[in-house]
Structure formats: C-alpha cells, structure tokens
Amino acid sequence: MLTLLHLLSSIALLVWGTHIVRTGIMRVFGSHLRRLIGQSMQHSPLAFGAGIGVTALVQSSNATALLAISFVAQGLMTLPTALAAMLGADVGTALMARVLTLDLSWLSPLFTLIGVCLFLTRKQSRAGQFGRVLIGLGLIILALQLIVHAAAPITEARGMEVLFSSLAGDTLLAVVVGAAFALLSYSSLAAVLLTATLAGAGLISLPVALGLVIGANIGSGALAWLNASLQPASARRVALGNLLYKLAGLAVLPFLDPLVAWMGTLGYSPQTQVIGFHLTYNTLRCLTLLPTVGLMARLCEYLLPEREADIGVAQPRHLDPAALDTPSLALANAVRETLRIGDLVEAMLARLQSVLLDERPESGEEIRRMDDDVDALYSGVKLYLARMDREDLAEEEGRRWAEIIELTINLEQAGDIIEHMLGKIQRIKTAKRRTFSHDGQEELSQLHALLSANLRLGLTVFLSSDPHSARQLLEQKRQFRRSERELAHAHVHRLHHRVMESIDTSATHLELIADMKRLNSLFCSPAYAAIEADSLVQTGQHGARAEKPMPPGAPADSAAT
Known part of the structure; x- marks a missing residue:
C-alpha cells in the first residue's frame, strides 16, 4: 500500500x-x-x-x-x-x-x-x-x-x-x-x-x-x-x-x-x-x-454553423479566459472592455441630449437598453478581474488592476445616473407637460457639452496614464464646477424675474445640474490615479539618485551640499 x-x-x-x-x-x-x-x-x-x-x-x-x-x-x-x-x-x-x-x-x-x-x-x-x-x-x-x-x-x-x-x-x-x-x-x-x-x-x-x-x-x-x-x-x-x-x-x-x-x-x-x-x-x-x-x-x-442569438444585452468581447495566466494581457483585455463601457456611456449622454432637445423621442428606450448593456459589461469585467490572483501581480500591475475596477464602478454608476436623469426629463415633459425655458435649455446643453468632453478626456487619461493630460482633466473639472455654479445662479436670477418656464421646471433643472456635477466627478476620477502613479515614479527616480554612491575623489562635504 x-x-x-x-x-x-x-x-x-x-x-x-x-x-x-x-x-x-x-x-x-x-x-x-x-x-x-x-x-x-x-x-x-x-x-x-x-x-x-x-x-x-x-x-x-x-x-x-x-x-x-x-x-x-x-x-x-x-x-x-x-x-x-x-x-x-x-x-x-x-x-x-x-x-x-x-x-x-x-x-x-x-x-x-x-x-x-x-x-x-x-x-x-x-x-x-x-x-x-x-x-x-x-x-x-x-x-x-x-x-x-x-x-x-x-x-x-x-x-x-x-x-x-x-x-x-x-x-x-x-x-x-x-x-x-x-x-x-x-x-x-x-x-x-x-x-x-x-x-x-x-x-x-x-x-x-x-x-x-x-x-x-x-x-x-x-x-x-x-x-x-x-x-x-x-x-x-x-x-x-x-x-x-x-x-x-x-x-x-x-x-x-x-x-x-x-x-x-x-x-x-x-x-x-x-x-x-x-x-x-x-x-x-x-x-x-x-x-x-x-x-x-x-x-x-x-x-457547427453560426447561429445568431439575441439575448437582449451586450456580451464582453475582449475578456479572454486564456489570458488570465498572463497578467499583463489580462489587464489589457480588461482595459479594452472598460473603454467599450465608456463608449456606451458616451452614447447614453448623446441620447440624453436628444431627449432634452426633443429631437428623437425613441432615444429614451435606447438609453435604457444601453444601461442594461453597461451593467452586463461591468459585471463581466468585475468577474474577470476577480479571477486574477492579485498576490501574483507586480506592483504596477496591482495599481492598474485597481484603476480598472474603480473606473468600471464609476461608469456603471454613471449609467444609472443618466437613466435617472432621463426619467426626470420625461416626467417634466410628458407627465407634467412642462418645458424648460430657452435659456435653461441652453444652460443644460452647455454643461452637457463640457461633460461629454471630460468623459472623452478621462477615458484617454485612463488609457495613456499621461500626467499632462491628467492635469488638464483636473483643470477642466474645476472649469466645469465654475460653470455649474454660474448657471445655477443664472437660474435663480430668472426665478427672481418670474420667468414662468423656469418656475415650473426649477426643481428638475437644479437636480439635473447636480446630477451632471456627480457625473463630472466620476468621469474625472482617472486623473488622480495617473498623477499618483507619476508621483510614485518621480519619487522612485529621486530616491535612486539620492542612493547613488559618490564618485571616487568627490569632496567630503558634497553630500551635505
């Protein structure tokens, strides 16, 4: 035996x-x-x-x-x-x-x-x-x-x-x-x-x-x-x-x-x-x-003929299970799928603008369908990253893992916020049969344009981790905050002058501005990770220079200098 x-x-x-x-x-x-x-x-x-x-x-x-x-x-x-x-x-x-x-x-x-x-x-x-x-x-x-x-x-x-x-x-x-x-x-x-x-x-x-x-x-x-x-x-x-x-x-x-x-x-x-x-x-x-x-x-x-199967929601395209044994490849696949989620959120924002301007009534259903796609892809990326053993990841790979999961969470939350904004706009226009004032609609469109630009730049920063672009994104975040405050004040000024459209839609108008403010914070989050990674690199380089031994014959007081 x-x-x-x-x-x-x-x-x-x-x-x-x-x-x-x-x-x-x-x-x-x-x-x-x-x-x-x-x-x-x-x-x-x-x-x-x-x-x-x-x-x-x-x-x-x-x-x-x-x-x-x-x-x-x-x-x-x-x-x-x-x-x-x-x-x-x-x-x-x-x-x-x-x-x-x-x-x-x-x-x-x-x-x-x-x-x-x-x-x-x-x-x-x-x-x-x-x-x-x-x-x-x-x-x-x-x-x-x-x-x-x-x-x-x-x-x-x-x-x-x-x-x-x-x-x-x-x-x-x-x-x-x-x-x-x-x-x-x-x-x-x-x-x-x-x-x-x-x-x-x-x-x-x-x-x-x-x-x-x-x-x-x-x-x-x-x-x-x-x-x-x-x-x-x-x-x-x-x-x-x-x-x-x-x-x-x-x-x-x-x-x-x-x-x-x-x-x-x-x-x-x-x-x-x-x-x-x-x-x-x-x-x-x-x-x-x-x-x-x-x-x-x-x-x-x-x-094995190809059969079209419409299951109603998007399916991950890049989450290759065979790459899980190679962390760099698995993370690259997760990045590609995350960018796909970002493209869906950007499309949801574009449809929201159509609903706001009454250009395409069917955009509301498209937004709800795309939010389901965002949820499905988010779940796929989350489970894919969960299958990776973080103990085997190098330090840089561990940071990238965290950046991916954080951005996917933010994009999933952004999809939910956009869907809720859709409900608010449709309720005020359909149920209550109210319309935003011309100035109010222009203000919301202005913030929407800034928001879309920040989303695109945020995805670029996430992909490249470029510190210069990250600082530019943070500056645009501050610019958005300034614009948001100015437009909120302009709306209150119209209330003071008793503009009827502004009075009827005041609560919804301010709620939409607050929602856009939340979206902007979610879209700008990759900037902090890129700047933090750059600071770690800079610290490492300075540390390496500080530990570099002095050349032979250097004066004894050069270290103090």
Missing part, C-alpha cells in the same frame, strides 16, 4: 510540475507567445512552426489551443491557420517529451535551488516568475526519477502483472485509459512521460504503452473541446477540428502489432521506444494532415 502511495504521489508531483512550468511561462512570455502566433496567422506553414515553438516552450498543447481559440473568437485568425497551429502544437509536445526523458537528473537540484531563490527574493518580478518555471522543471525531473523507484517493487507483484496484462489484450481499452489520464492530469505531456517511465520500469508492455500514448493525444483534444464549450461557434470549430485530427490517429491501431514487432528488433530501451514512437507518430500524422486544414475548416463550419 505504501509503495502504491509513493507511486501516486510521484505522479501527482509530475502533474504539478508541468502545471507550474505552463503557468510560469505564460506569465513571463505570454504576450510574446501571443505575438508569435499572431504574426504567423496569414500562412499555415508559419502557423505550424509557431505552434511547435510555443508548445515546446509552454509544454502544453492545451495552452496553445486556448491561445488559438481566443484569436479565432476575436476574429484575429482564420480557422485553417488555427488548425495548422494546433497540428504544430502536437509536434511541439512530442519534442518536449523527448527532451525531458533525457538523463537530466543532475539538473533537478540545480533548477530547484536557483528557482526557489529567485521566486522567494523577487516574487513579483519577471525574474521571480522565471524562478517558478525552474522550480517546475526541477519537480518534473525529480518526479520522473521517483516514479522509476516507486514502480520497481510494483513490477515484482503478481497482482500488478495480472492487472496490466488485461490491458495488453485490448488496445482500445489502453487508448481509453490514456485519454482519461490526460483529462484528469490536464496534460498529455504528463501522461506520455508517465507512460514512458512505466514502460522503462517494466510495469507495462510496449503495446499497452503505445495505446496509452495514442489515447493521451486524444485526451488532450477532448480537453481543448471541453475548455471551448462556452465559446462562440467560431472558437469551438478550432477545438472540434483539433479533436477530429487526433481521432484520425486511430488509423494506426491495425498496424500496431507489426510495428511493435519491428521496434523490438531495434535494440532500444522500452522508454526510448515509447518516446520515439510518440515523436514519429505525431510528426508523420501532423505533416500528412497539414494540407487538409482547408477541408477540415469547411467540415467544422458545416458541423
């Missing part, structure tokens, strides 16, 4: 090591990997090579699948190109399996020592995340050694021989077991490494090992399909084509017995034979299927 526990714990360590390497690489090089795939999206051969390179670095074809799926979902990559990248990903996984089964036992303590030192001392930096990758590599190599030692006593047990001999007579069962393990471990690479190690230890026969390898490839395809199940049809086609390509590999099963007999004459160890089969099998399969990506794309489009 203890021996079996050691084996299971070693397998768990292998799975955990591959997970650490995958997430660490995505956090350090995720933006570069996405750029590499994005630059290769015009040509299938280039996409095939990019898939090999990205997967070899990330050590996970599933991570490459998530990247390709997100590109197709956003319309940045065609389906045939994405399928070519997925074929390259299978070859990249096989290459990494070959590298990790070399005799690298001496690297395990070295990688672990260096990785722990980097991660603990510089956790929030890129160097710290690279240390995380080294820790994962060290754990993978160590886990492979532990599996060999734990499997040795098991190979001598008769019960285990009977158990694994039942797989030897049913290749399809071995394929199913391999697929199940790839699903459970979230990594076909871990499944293949484990299979090769068990075959090298003599725990499983070569035919069983080859069946498990084929099943592990199919399991990774099923995993990508499950991950894409909530994506739009265009993205699910990538996962479907990838799965169909992996299922096409079952065509090798009738030739497995003569292949095993031929491999036995080569004189290589069982572990080398398993890894060699995995590399050759994936390379030949993918190169053979590469010219068919266009046909496969048309088949997937036929099987």
